Amino acid sequence: MESARRPILFVSLPECGLLNPLLVLAGELSRQGVEDLWFATDEPRREDVCGTVRRTPVRFASLGEVIPELSAVTWPDDVYRQVTQPSRFRAHRAVIRQSYKPVLQAEKFRRLQEIVDEVRPTLMVVDCMSGFAVDLAVSRDIPFVLSVPFLPSNVLTSHHPLTKGHTPRDFPVPHSGLPRRMNLAQRVANQLFKLRTLAMFLNPAMGRVLQEDARIRKKLGLPPPNPMTRIDKAEMVLCNSVAELDYPFDIPEKVRLVGAVLPPLPETTGDDxxxxxxxxxxxxxxxxxxxxxxxxxxxxxxxxxxxxxxxxxxxxxxxxxxxxxxxxxxxxxxxxxxxxxxxxxxxxxxxxxxxxxxxxxxxxxxxxxxxxxxxxxxxxxxxxxxxxxxxxxxxxxxxxxxxxxxxxxxxxxxxxxxxxxxxxxxxxxxxxxxxxxxxxxxxxxxxxxxxxxxxxxx
CATH class of the missing domain: 3.40.50.2000 (Glycogen Phosphorylase B;)
Structure with a gap:
């Protein structure tokens, strides 16, 4: 296959669920002989990235050490209990409170800036939770592909009523675990989930975080955050699912459903x-x-x-x-x-x-x-x-x-x-x-x- 002849930069958080599909994809491009492949993630994943090399190199670019507050694997036990509690809204709220850390996200943004200045990518392929990478791609006008290892509606449905999504307004809100066909109580719960998410950001403590985020974004030259930016600005959204697993809705043309992204099998040989x-x-x-x-x-x-x-x-x-x-x-x-x-x-x-x-x-x-x-x-x-x-x-x-x-x-x-x-x-x-x-x-x-x-x- 003809080489792309231009740098492609993969960017991912270190969690397996986000990282693994991109490792497989980088390995496939390497297998096809594509040149100028780079992969930016946290330092502990260096060996995993190097293991994707097949025909052409996949160069590792370090985003530094894992920031414990941003990685679910290293969250304290009390945080783990909060984000896995039976109440779906409270768990959803706990995840947002724990992961919405503007100062820490800015650290990754600045490190990625240095990598982008070195690599000068023609295209970025970004996991859907790496908001700092989406911000950088948009601010630098770098075309990017969004990688989604979830159901398509997970990233196409708005979490609160002030943002317009790509699914019907009565669609189950992400993280609610509600079905498409709802009884009256479930329909009320679905709307309350959105309203409570919005109200969460009106809380004084969260308001201070929003103000901090606004100051940092202004200093970095970034526009105000919008959860749909990652969809609207992406060249393409690669979703590792199929439409038949989600509830029916009109999926935007740029969202391409490719099913699970797996390496060639078997992965193990010899004495297993x-x-x-x-x-x-x-x-x-x-x-x-x-x-x-x-x-x-x-x-x-x-x-x-x-x-x-x-x-x-x-x-x-x-x-x-x-x-x-x-x-x-x-x-x-x-x-x-x-x-x-x-x-x-x-x-x-x-x-x-x-x-x-x-x-x-x-x-x-x-x-x-x-x-x-x-x-x-x-x-x-x-x-x-x-x-x-x-x-x-x-x-x-x-x-x-x-x-x-x-x-x-x-x-x-x-x-x-x-x-x-x-x-x-x-x-x-x-x-x-x-x-x-x-x-x-x-x-x-x-x-x-x-x-x-x-x-x-x-």
Whole structure:
């Protein structure tokens, strides 16, 4: 393929859910021989970026160390409890309060300014949560592509009534977890969600943050913030989903749905003990709750009991981080059908394996789409904000079930829902249908072709 001959700069926060699709896309462009590829993210991700190199270099540009206040992985336990609490609005509010830090965002903006001055990109490809990168691209008049690892409505729906979005006014507001077909109480709750979001910014404490943001933006020469700027100013919005997973609405032409953006599989070769173990099984439930989930001892005990209840018919593979394994009962008390790994070499290889029959997940954007890409029905324990929106879409699409009380992980509830998605054929059939649609959407190769076809690179 002909080289673009002009620098392409990827920019992402370090969280896996935002970073991974862009790493795959950068790797695909490298595989196709595209020159002048750069990737800006936080310093701890240097090795991951270097690992994307295939035929042509992908040069790492450091945004510095991770700022703990901006990374959900490093938030204190009290903040974690606030952003994952059962009240969806309060959790939504807690995320905004924790992540809306103008001074810290300005640090990343200034560092990215230095990188842009060096690289002089013709095009930027930016994860949808890196507002500082969108601000810089707009202020410098650099064409940019927005990467969205969520449902399209997540970025096209306004969070409050004063901003016009690209969905109908009665559409479920992001992070509410409300369905499209609402009863009267839900319609009222949907409108209140928007009004309460607006009211949050009228609070004196948040007002001081807004004033601080205005001072910083004026000093940097930036216009007032507008949540729809990232959509309206983008050359293209690359969304890692398909329309059939979201509720129907008129999707703008610039939003291109490519399904899950995955690397070539298998990712692991040679002596992979997890794959060898899977080869010997007939039915496996895979439990993986992402990199942010922090389980309690009681929740870990409940999940061990879930595996015990499934022992007659199913094996259970559980990716449980090493730092949480001290919460497990003694090894001698674990059920024989439970295999625990602190890390699996490739979650994608696990989900692609024919022995895996269901995925028990937190419902994050990547995991939700990846499980369905491989035709696996889901049981969802929503962790926070966007997870609730994916969970309700999955429920209405008949590809998943959602726990009644995710915060407690009631054993009977989990076993009942896992049994249903494992035994009722419709869940598997619908998941296979969505998987076929995602594969037809083209994934990483379609995304790469769309980027290389943009006027900025021609």
């Amino acid at each position: 003990p997890v794959r060898k173990w899977l080869d010997d099984q007939s039915s496996v439930v895979y439990m993986g709750f992402g990199t942010i989930t922090r389980l309690t001892r009681e929740q870990v005990g409940s999940l061990v009991e879930v595996a015990r209840r499934l022992a007659d018919e199913h094996q259970v593979l559980w990716k449980l981080p090493a730092e949480q394994q001290h919460l497990l009962p003694p090894a001698g008390e674990l059920p024989h059908n439970l295999r625990i790994e602190s890390w699996v070499p490739s979650q994608l290889d696990v989900l692609a394996h024919p022995a895996v029959k269901a995925f028990f997940t937190h419902g994050g954007g990547n995991g939700f789409h990846e499980g369905l890409y491989f035709g696996k029905p889901l049981v969802v324990r929503p962790l926070w904000v966007n997870c609730w929106d994916q969970a309700v879409r999955g429920l209405d699409s008949r590809v998943s079930l959602t726990l009644d009380h995710p915060e407690t992980i009631a054993v009977d509830d989990v076993v009942d829902k896992l049994t249903r998605v494992l035994t009722e054929p419709s869940f598997h059939e619908n998941a296979e249908r969505i998987g076929a649609l995602q594969r037809a959407a083209g994934g990483r190769t379609a995304a790469a072709d769309l980027i290389l076809g943009l006027p900025a690179l021609v």
